[in-house]
Amino acid sequence: xxxEYLYQQIASAIRRDISNGLYQPGDSxxxxxxxxxxxxxxxxxxxxxxxxxxxxxLVSSHVGQKSKVIASINVHPADSLxxxxxxxxxxxxxxxxxxxxHTPTEAEDAFRLxxxxxxxxxxxxxxxxxxxxxFAGSHDLAVAWIASHFEEISPGCRIHLNFTGSLSGLMALAxxxxxxxxxxxxxxxxxxxxxxxxxxxxxxxxIALITLAQRRIGWFLKPGNPKSFDGINDLSGKNIRFxxxxxxxxxxxYLDSKLKSxxxxxxxxxxxxxxxxxxxxxxxxxVEDRADVGLGMEAAAKAHNLDFLFEDLERYDLVVRQELxxxxxxxxxxxxxxxxxxxQVLNRLGGYDSSETGKILEI
Numbered sequence: 001x002x003x004e005y006l007y008q009q010i011a012s013a014i015r016r017d018i019s020n021g022l023y024q025p026g027d028s029x030x031x032x033x034x035x036x037x038x039x040x041x042x043x044x045x046x047x048x049x050x051x052x053x054x055x056x057x058l059v060s061s062h063v064g065q066k067s068k069v070i071a072s073i074n075v076h077p078a079d080s081l082x083x084x085x086x087x088x089x090x091x092x093x094x095x096x097x098x099x100x101x102h103t104p105t106e107a108e109d110a111f112r113l114x115x116x117x118x119x120x121x122x123x124x125x126x127x128x129x130x131x132x133x134x135f136a137g138s139h140d141l142a143v144a145w146i147a148s149h150f151e152e153i154s155p156g157c158r159i160h161l162n163f164t165g166s167l168s169g170l171m172a173l174a175x176x177x178x179x180x181x182x183x184x185x186x187x188x189x190x191x192x193x194x195x196x197x198x199x200x201x202x203x204x205x206x207i208a209l210i211t212l213a214q215r216r217i218g219w220f221l222k223p224g225n226p227k228s229f230d231g232i233n234d235l236s237g238k239n240i241r242f243x244x245x246x247x248x249x250x251x252x253x254y255l256d257s258k259l260k261s262x263x264x265x266x267x268x269x270x271x272x273x274x275x276x277x278x279x280x281x282x283x284x285x286x287v288e289d290r291a292d293v294g295l296g297m298e299a300a301a302k303a304h305n306l307d308f309l310f311e312d313l314e315r316y317d318l319v320v321r322q323e324l325x326x327x328x329x330x331x332x333x334x335x336x337x338x339x340x341x342x343x344q345v346l347n348r349l350g351g352y353d354s355s356e357t358g359k360i361l362e363i
Contacts, residue, residue: 010039010049018058018069028066029059033284043280044161047148064303131157133329137169137182138250139278140316141299141349142212146333154332163278167197167248173319174201181319184215184250188257193315198363206322209361210334211315213346214353216298217251218311220286225307227292232258235293236268243282243291246275250314251295280304298351313353322362334358 017023030038035046050067053059061067097107135147147159159180164172169181187196198207221229227240235242245251252275259266266272271291276282279300285291287304301308324330336342338358346352 006039006041007045007048007052010035010041010046011052014049014053015056015058023069025069025071027069029069031066033280042161042163043278044144044147044159047144051148064305131329133157133159133180134162134178135159135169135180135182136162136164136172136178137180137319138166138184138316139163139280140182140212140215140297141279141303142346142352143182145345145349150329150333153336154329157329157332165246165249165277166253170197170201170319173321179320179324182212182316183319184314184316186250186254186257186314188261194317194319195361195363198319202363207363208320208322208325209317209363210320210337211317211356211359211361212337213357214313214315214355216308216310216351216353217254217296217314218298218301219309220283220294220296220301221307221309222286222292223305223307225309229293229309231309232262232264235259236264240270240293241291242269242271242274243285243294244272244275245279245282245295246277249277250316251279251297254312254314255295299349302350308351315356325360334360 014023014029023029029035029050032043032046032050035049036043039046050059050061054061054067058069058071059067060070093107093111097110098104102110133150135143144161146153147161150157150159162172162178166181166183166185169178170183170185172178173181183194183197185194185197187193190196194209198209219229219231221227227234227238229240234240244255256266274285274291276285276294279296280303282291282294282296283300283304283306286294286306295311298308298310318333320330325334343354343357346354346357
C-alpha cells in the first residue's frame with residue numbers, strides 16, 4: 001500500500017477511535033513502535049499520521065514520549081441534522097442489501113471495498129501532481145522528522161523513507177534505486193567518514209555530500225549504569241548483554257573496526273548476533289530489559305531516558321548525484337538545513353553538532 005495513502009488511513013483510524021470514545025483527552029496512544037508493528041509500515045509513516053492529528057489539534061506529540069489525546073471529537077450542533085440524515089441513508093442502504101439476501105457483513109465489506117477504490121482513485125490523481133524523493137540509508141531521527149514535514153519544506157514534494165543502513169543506501173544510489181542516501185560510514189585507515197566509500201562505489205561520477213550534522217555516538221546504558229560499563233573492553237568477558245546494529249550500518253562498521261583494533265573477538269560478546277535496524281530499536285531492547293548495552297546516537301538514548309557514555313563524533317551526510325542539486329526540492333532542503341528552525345529541531349532532539357550542517361562537498 002502506498003505510504004501516502006497509508007498514513008492518512010492510520011490517522012483516520014485513530015481519529016475514529018477518539019470519536020468513538022476509545023481514547024479520552026489525557027489518554028496515551030500506543031507507542032510508535034507498536035503502531036508500526038500493527039500497521040506493518042515505516043516509523044516515518046506513523047510519524048506523518050501523528051503529525052496530521054497534531055495539526056488537527058487532537059493529539060500532542062513529544063520526542064521520547066507517547067502521543068497523548070488532547071481533544072475529543074463531537075458532532076457540532078449545527079451539523080447534527082445533516083449527520084442524522086447521513087445515518088438514515090446508511091440504514092436505508094443496509095436495509096436494501098439485507099432484503100436482497102445479503103448479510104450485514106457482506107454489506108459492510110462491499111462498502112469498505114467501494115470506499116477503498118474511491119480513495120485509491122482520488123489519491124492517485126493527487127499523486128500525479130506530487131513529486132517523490134526516495135531516501136535509503138542509515139536511520140536518523142532528524143531525517144525522520146524532515147520526511148514527516150517535507151511538504152512544508154518543499155510544497156508539492158514528499159520523501160519516501162527506507163532505513164536500510166549506510167552501505168545499503170549508497171549501493172541503492174549507485175544502482176539508481178534511490179535519490180538520496182544517508183550515510184555515516186567510518187574508514188579506519190583514513191579516519192574519514194563516507195568519502196573513501198563513495199570514491200570506490202562511484203568512480204568517475206559527480207557526487208555531492210550534504211552534511212546533515214555531526215552526531216554524538218556512544219554507549220546506551222540503563223539508568224544508573226548497574227553493570228558499571230566503562231567502554232568497549234567490557235563487552236567481552238563480563239556478563240553484559242549487548243544489542244548490535246545490522247550489518248552494513250555505519251555504527252556496525254564503526255564497532256567492528258574498533259573491536260579489531262582493540263583485539264576483541266565478537267565471539268566473546270553476548271548478544272553480538274542480536275541485530276536491530278534502527279537506533280530506536282536498540283534503545284527499546286535496553287528499556288525492555290532484553291539487553292544491557294548498545295551503541296548508537298545520543299538522540300535515541302535521550303528519547304528513551306537512557307544513560308549515555310560518549311564515544312565519538314561522527315559526520316552524517318546526505319549523498320546525492322550533483323545533477324540533483326539543481327532540482328527545487330533539494331535546493332529547498334539545503335536552504336532549510338541552514339534555517340534557525342532546523343537548528344531548533346536538532347537542539348530539541350539532542351546529541352547533534354550543527355557546526356557543519358548544510359555544508360556541501362562536490363566530488
